[in-house]
Amino acid sequence: MFEAVFRLCIFLPYISGLILPLTKSDGTADLTSILSHITLLEQTVDxxxxxxxxxxxxxxxxNERLQLTQADLNITRQELQTSRTDLQVTRTDLNITRQELQTSRTEIQATKVDLQHTQTDLQTTKKDLQTAQTDLMTKGLQLKHLNSVSETSAVAFQVFVSSSYNVTSLDPVVYDSIIYDTGSGYNTTTGMFTAPVNGTYMFWIQLGILLQxxxxxxxxxxxxxTIGSGWAAYSSSEGAVSATCVSHLQKDEEVWVQFEQFRGDIPITVTVRSGSYVGDAISFITGHLLQQFCLIHPNFIGLQFLQ
Incomplete structure (x- = not known):
């Protein structure tokens, strides 16, 4: 539109200039000029x-673009209004969330205080539990030792040789048959008595032997x-030897019977008899606990027995 107006403004001077000189100098009409002007005017009009x-x-x-733009603008306005509404709702939700967050912070702070109190109570309870465990352990040890005393204070045994056999002075005499054994201290395979507890013990032996x-x-x-010894007394071809002793033994310490070497360095072999002519056993060893020792331990409340 602006382009057409602009062209019209440009052509108007020419049109006016073309229309005016349409006559010859003698005043007659110049048809050729008129036709030329008419053609030019027709072209201009076209x-x-x-x-x-x-x-x-x-x-x-x-206009179509404007209508589309107007429609897009209306849609945009609607979307903007919806966005404003959503924004308002979001702001409301944000305020609610802030309030809830503040409430949560207050509750967390209260929970922290409660947790600190709980931790303090837990530490106190832990200390009380440790004290109770210590007391329980102490009482358990007391009970264990008291039970141990009741079980081991009656240590006694008596065993005999069931079959005659030869033994050298390099080996213990083995009494292979048990008459009585409280405390399970005597080993009928090795001939060794092992003290089950600390204490004072008494031992008595008797051996029937053949003449040497x-x-x-x-x-x-x-x-x-050597804690006890005896020499054999003979009657014809048989002899007997006995010995008695009392000694203090530590727990797990061993006691046994053994023939001494001749003159201290010459091994000998002795026949140990199992019974008399009437069938009675004559080779015995007997031992029992006279007293079990105990002491007061500085780190233990009550009696702690030496074991």
């Missing part, structure tokens, strides 16, 4: 008509040391 059509098409296109060229010395050994 151009204006084409420009007008083009402007109308552009106007319709612009040299009467053997018989010893009661404690961990390799």
């Amino acid at each position: 151009t204006l008509h084409n420009d007008t059509n083009r402007l109308q098409i552009d106007l319709r296109t612009t 060229r040299f009467p053997p010395s018989t010893s009661i050994k404690q961990s390799g040391k």
